[in-house]
Amino acid sequence: MKESLVDSLAQTLGKLPGIGKKTALRLAFSLVDNRELASDLSAILSETVTGVRECSLCRNLTADEVCETCLDLSRSNTICVVHTPADQRSMEDTGLYRGFYFVLHGSLAPLDGTGPSDLGISQLVERAVSINVSEVILALDSTTEGEATCAYIANQLESEQIKVTQLARGLPPGALVEFADSMTLSQALKGRRGY
Ligand SMILES: [Zn+2]
Missing domain, CATH: 1.10.8.420 (RecR Domain 1)
Structure with missing residues (x-):
C-alpha cells in the first residue's frame, strides 16, 4: 500500500x-x-x-485582479507578447525591456484544437488599441507553432495600424524563449525587426 x-x-x-x-x-x-x-x-x-489567477489585462499569473506590472504606469507604452509566464519572467530578467506584457498561455495549434480565442488574441488587440500602444513586440518561440502564431497576431494588429516587431536572429530556429540565456534574449530584443 x-x-x-x-x-x-x-x-x-x-x-x-x-x-x-x-x-x-x-x-x-x-x-x-x-x-x-x-x-x-x-x-x-x-x-x-x-x-493564483490570470491578470484580467495581460493574462500573466497574479494574486490580484490586475497584476503589478499592468499597474506600473512608469512602463513604456509597448506590449511584449509571450507564450508563458516563464517567458515573461525571462524577458523581464533581461533588464532591457520595461513595457507591458501579454501572455498567450500557448500557441496556435489547430490540430490540437487551440485557436485564437484560447490565446486571448482579441483581448490582446483590444488592450493594444485601448492603451494606444506604440509597438507590439512578438517574443515567441522560433518553432513552427510560434511562427504561425506570430503571423496570425501580426495580421490582426496590422489591420488596426499597430506597429508590430519580432525578436531578431540570435534565437536559432526551434529555440524556446524560456530557455534562451539572458544575453541571447537581450540581443534578440535589441535587434528586433518589423514584422
Ligand atoms: Zn497584468
Missing part, C-alpha cells in the same frame, strides 16, 4: 516538465523521507493553486 502511494506520487511528479521517471521516483522518496519539507510543499502548493 505504502509503496503504491509513493509510486503514484512519483507518477504525478513525472508529469512535470523536465522530470524523468528516475528523478520523479527520487523526488517522491525524498519527500516521504523529509516530512517537514513535504508538508511545507503541500501547503504552499495548495495556497498557490487557489490564490
Whole structure:
C-alpha cells in the first residue's frame, strides 16, 4: 500500500516538465523521507493553486485582479507578447525591456484544437488599441507553432495600424524563449525587426 502511494506520487511528479521517471521516483522518496519539507510543499502548493489567477489585462499569473506590472504606469507604452509566464519572467530578467506584457498561455495549434480565442488574441488587440500602444513586440518561440502564431497576431494588429516587431536572429530556429540565456534574449530584443 505504502509503496503504491509513493509510486503514484512519483507518477504525478513525472508529469512535470523536465522530470524523468528516475528523478520523479527520487523526488517522491525524498519527500516521504523529509516530512517537514513535504508538508511545507503541500501547503504552499495548495495556497498557490487557489490564490493564483490570470491578470484580467495581460493574462500573466497574479494574486490580484490586475497584476503589478499592468499597474506600473512608469512602463513604456509597448506590449511584449509571450507564450508563458516563464517567458515573461525571462524577458523581464533581461533588464532591457520595461513595457507591458501579454501572455498567450500557448500557441496556435489547430490540430490540437487551440485557436485564437484560447490565446486571448482579441483581448490582446483590444488592450493594444485601448492603451494606444506604440509597438507590439512578438517574443515567441522560433518553432513552427510560434511562427504561425506570430503571423496570425501580426495580421490582426496590422489591420488596426499597430506597429508590430519580432525578436531578431540570435534565437536559432526551434529555440524556446524560456530557455534562451539572458544575453541571447537581450540581443534578440535589441535587434528586433518589423514584422
Ligand atoms: Zn497584468
